[in-house]
Amino acid sequence: MTADAATPTYERIYTVVRQIPAGKVASYGQVAAIVGGVTPRMVGYAMAAVPEGSDVPWQRVINSQGKVSPRADHLGSEVQRMRLADEGVYFVRNGAVDWSQVRWPGPEIDWLIAHGYAPLMSWTDELR
DNA sequence: CACGTGACAACTC
């Protein structure tokens, strides 16, 4: 599945999110930077729109503070925490994950090129 | 810490 300019925005976002392995997490801003041309908020919207039973691991995208973002559906954030716990991702000290332990380093450069994403390194500053 | 600001795709009538 490539992601050229003709690919719908949400699909381009989902394609990147599907690369995040179990046990790792990424921030909305990180995903947005990798996809390119989308804002972190758009990534949040896309995650909220993931259909039930989809293969998109939406739970692996959290906010820049390392916390599960609050949302209209309270239960949703609890489900997200539980699913992450099942994958070995835990929220310690005031509800935030330890980025140094669970941060997804991002896709390989080759993958980006092979799938039509610009291998811009601007997102590395998200890797604080 | 509390704001203000930037910036929207997909869906449903």
Next chain:
DNA sequence: AGAGTTGCCACGT
């Protein structure tokens, strides 16, 4: 075809 509705952000001051 077009308007209206609906959503899980990040960063600067």
